[in-house]
Structure formats: structure tokens, C-alpha cells
Amino acid sequence: MFRSIKRLGIITAVLASMIVVPAQTAAAADGCGDDWYKGSDGYLEKDGPWDGAGTRNAWVYHSGRVRFCTQNDFIGDDDNRRALIGYPSDSYPFESWVMKNGNYSKFCVRQTIKAQITGVKSSSSWTISGSVSKGDPSVSASYSSSSETLTVTVAKTGTCAPNANQIIARTSGIVITGTSDDSAEVQWVELNTQLSIEYWVNGTKHVDNHNLTEKDYS
Secondary structure, eight states, rough: OOOHHHHHHHHHHHHHHHHHHHHHHHHHHHOOOOOOOEEEEEEEEEEEEEEEOOOEEEEEEEEEEEEEEOOOOOSSOOOEEEEEEEESSSOEEHHHHHHHOOOSSSEEEEEEEEEEESSSSSSSSSEESOOOOOSSSSEEEOOOOOOOEEEEEEEEOOOOOOOOEEEEEEEOOOEEEEEEOTTTTEEEEEEEEEEEEEEEETEEEEEEEEEEEEEEEO
């Protein structure tokens, strides 16, 4: 009888270790960080045309993945307080592809990424890390005390190639976190691909801007 109970205890311990180890491995591999775990993944994907004068035209396509992370809190887990932009970077960066026709004096592709954090009590209740920091000139933030909403903007430098048939812009490795307040939540992340275009037709200069925008909610 004692041997049977002992054997049952050993089998139970082995089964428990088989369950716990993969769970720990999965938690460590989700990219959210210590004391955080994956809440959900959002996918952004959109495409559309730009048409200029004559045979000048372009097709814009952008895509990427944002991972929303929940903080493991002993009182109550804080949902979606963190967002990983373009995760994993080798598979799902925020990527903008532009295929174009025609001759141009200027053709630039610029990515602007925004994240809105709700339930924050001050303009400093956020952090950004990874490939950019708060001191980066591409990073800015606006805060509304009445709605307790903060919008973080990362405006990347444009990639310009007027003579190329294809331009690709990529952004990844950005981590945005709502801090200080238990109610902080990254509500949505947005990718905007902007074209800045200049060309001449019969001595007349044409200037055009075109935007493709996609938003994903947590």
C-alpha cells in the first residue's frame, strides 16, 4: 500500500513538472518581459493606390504585428499595459512597401507609429524602450488630463529613393508601457505610411502627399 502511494506521488510530481516547464518556457519566450505575459496579438495589414499625373502611380502595402502584454500583479493582473511594436522583428516588423512607376524629383516613404494609453494620471505615466527612447527626436507625446489619455508618437525619418522602382521602410523593437497607474492600458496602436512626392510635368512642379493608415485595438 505504501509503495503504491509513493509510486502515485512520483508519477504526480513528474506530470506536474511536465506541465509547468513548458508553461514557464512559453512565458519566457513571449517577449513581454519578467512579470509580464502575452495578452493578445494584433495584426495590421492594408494596401491601396496612389495616382499622379500621366503614367505616375504607386501601390502602397503595409503590415506588421503588435503584441499586447499584461502585467502579472498579485492583487489583480493589469491588462494590456504594454505593447511590443513589430514583434518578433525578424518576422512581423511594421513594414511599408511602395512599388512605383514614373519619374520623380522626390519620392520619400515615412512611417509614423502612434500608441494611445488610457487611464493614466499624468503626462509622465509612460515609458518607451528598445530601438528608440524618450530622448529620441522622433518621439513625442500628448496628454489630456480631462480624459486621462496619452498618445505616444514615433515619427521615423523618411526613406527617399526617387529613382528606385521599390521603396521599403521598416520599424520594430519598440516597447511602449503605461506606468504608475493600475488602470493604464494601451488601447490601440496605429501605423501610418506617408508618401511625399514631387515631380515636374511640362514645366509645372507637382507636390503630393498620400497616407495609408491602419489601427489595431487591444
